Amino acid sequence: MTGTDDKRWQVVERQDGLWLPLSRRNLLMGAGGVIMASSLAACGGGSAPAPAGGTDTAAAGTPKKGGDFKLGVTGGGSKDMMDGQNIVTKPDQARLVSAFETLLEFDDNYQLQTTGLAESVSADNPKQYTIKLRDGITFQNGKPLTADDVIYSLQRIGTQANGLTGFAATATMDIKNVKKIDKLTVQLPLLTADSTIPQTLASYTFGIVPVGYKAFKGDVSTQIGTGAYKLKSFTPGQQSVHTRYDGYWRESYFDSVTIIDFSDSTAQINALKGGQIDAMTDLPANQVNAVKSSGVVPLISQTGGWIPICMAIDMAPFNDPKVRQAMRLIVDRQQILEQLGSGYGQVANDIYSPFDEGYNKDLPQREQDIEQAKSLLKSAGKEGLTVDLHTTNGASGMVELASVFASQAKAAGVNITVKNDPNYYGDAYLKLAFSVDFWGTRGYLNQVQQGSLPNSPYNETHWPPSSGEGSNFGDLYKQALAETDSAKRIEIEHEMQKAEYDTGGYIIPYFNSLIDGHSAKVAGLSPSKGTLNLAGFGHGFRTIWFA
């Protein structure tokens, strides 16, 4: 990678926070430190044509071949790129999954499945995994997929200088010593025990690329993955065209897929209504009912994505737990859900990762309590508190959340000035006492690793505290990573969440939904809990077809 590439990545490096879906578990059923390959294979791996997730029952009719599928995506621009293991914009995500696949896959319920390139991923012991590849898979140039490609792929991500999104998640891997056992078997040793490895391998930025692979630099023939569609042409900021790979190991239906950049959703909706595109990402919530009359079908997926208000627990005035507590009691979560998500979403409780089996549902739902908030502020000596809340147009809802929260805070006598700073992620990010951020769906421990540890890349709240409740958070995290008994691990996770719930720095009002739209002739789409739009872009455009 050249310096220029690094730079491109850096420009929007924060965006991966939303778009990198790391989750984990639910397959770690084996007690005693061994994750049985059979438990994964039993989920429906073996037979090749199984549709991803197997939840496509909602789609009526028999799939038909043919047609040119056109997808409109917002959020792209001249910094668009293509890389089997990296993205900077949303259309990049669609491009990535069209051509590149992962070893394991999440289904639409965000459960891990062995439907991907590996027929099994098993833990030989807590510090070593074995990956067995499916036989007979070829790259789009006809080259068979082998262990060498997997080793190259993992080491490419694990090399910091490459600046890939997944790098942070390779921290526990002994990346230099990944070993080939035979043509289809790879041994992955770990530096420290990490039970989240399977979830990491299923995240889309862990795409498997062929040995020697490099990011797109103008030559489409360099973009060779194992996926259903092969890159035919690509102009950043405008569109990319992908044609079906006939040697694909699973079914796919369209002759070609075109991914078109849109600068705003009005044009996108019009193009969908007028039949110029067949599907679009991010239909504005207030348009859901309006577009139905024009034959557009909304696809609403409840995800685990969240837009937190972040209080730095070591900076005034939030270094006083009473002030943090008061702020959390000021929020009317239901009102925020109505105003920001038009009701599409679910109320949250200041802790994250709702789809994780370790998500603590027993913590009492925090409700607005202005009187209690006032008295807490009074006892903290912070009556009539005035504070700046920093936000930016980083993800939809970030600016609105700040405004709505500011107006709710007035009831408690707290004066909040919303600072909408376009350079927020460049200059001040992670150094602010009070700010708004955004995150996508992730498993609990993966999320902790990204945002709630002293060495996390995106720790806005400066959690955990150095003393008092939560000060043992980092130790608990390590215990949880190494714990293979899921009941015991969930217990540890509950303890971690309790600490964050009691004294943490996040205010999490709700988990948002992804709302996309498609024309009635597109079949095979059903809601998904994952981070990517349109059910992971129709699972890499292979489980959708024209009815």
Place this chain on the structure above:
Amino acid sequence: MKFLRGGGIAGFIIRRVLLGLLVLFLVSVIVFASTQLLGDPARAILGRDATPDRLAALHKQLHLDSSKVGQYFQWLGGLLHGDLGTSLASSQPVSSVLGTRIANSLVLVVLAAVISVPISIAIGSYAALRREKLFDTLSSNLMLLLAALPEFVVAVLLVILLSTNVFHVLPATSPVPPGTHAWDYPNQLVMPVATLVIAVAPYVSRIMRASMIEVLESDYVEMARLKGLPERTVLIRHALPNAIGPVFQVIAINLAYLAGGVVVVESVFNYPGIGLALVDAVSNHDIPVVQALAMLIAAVYVTLNLLADVATILVTPRLRTRL
């Protein structure tokens, strides 16, 4: 101020070209200075990962290690050689990033001008002739209404009418696929061009009407009529040339506005022109692209104003003879 006179039309044009270059030079200073206000571009690009060594490397790459004055002349020198630098977002030369986009926007603006100018001159003139009659009342009110509508409203109304809700005769958006030309898709051009025509026509036709009314009431038109010249000759030979002077200025201002103001139309129709490129460049802190576009738009303004002044002088003997 004798040295500012003389030389007839040619002298006038030379003086105005020199003045235009001076204006562009001043604009370049302002553009350069204002893009510096965005802060250290290297810091903005690197974000949280602005470690000292990476900052230094990028500073060097962007020529930020020399003095501000040095940087300015480096940029200006490149500009004069046609070297617009390298886009920070796409790592491509700015000229190749903007080339097709400039062509696309040019197609829109030229088509809009070619269609709207004759139509609005005709409407304005005819309304002046039929002053306070039905055509005048209808056209004046319609033009007033259209002038009051923001472009995006016009664009959205056109889309609703012609492509999504009422009729389905035209495409709702106009993406020009890479490698093709805007004119390869004439039906995609109809609505963006119509929107621009509607944006420009009211102003031009209203000033044409006002100017024509003034001329028609003048002594020389009355004289021409009294001499018994046919009304057609009176209008085309005597009234129109005198009425059109002020209109050139309005046309120039409107076309110059289009050059920078196509943003909204390009956004509504997802049309890949310079407007969208500018929005993209600003949001990416892509300073070389922002600078190139700002200079381009300034140059268009200067050129159109120059052309309008020359045209005005050519049709106005009173001004012409003073040169």
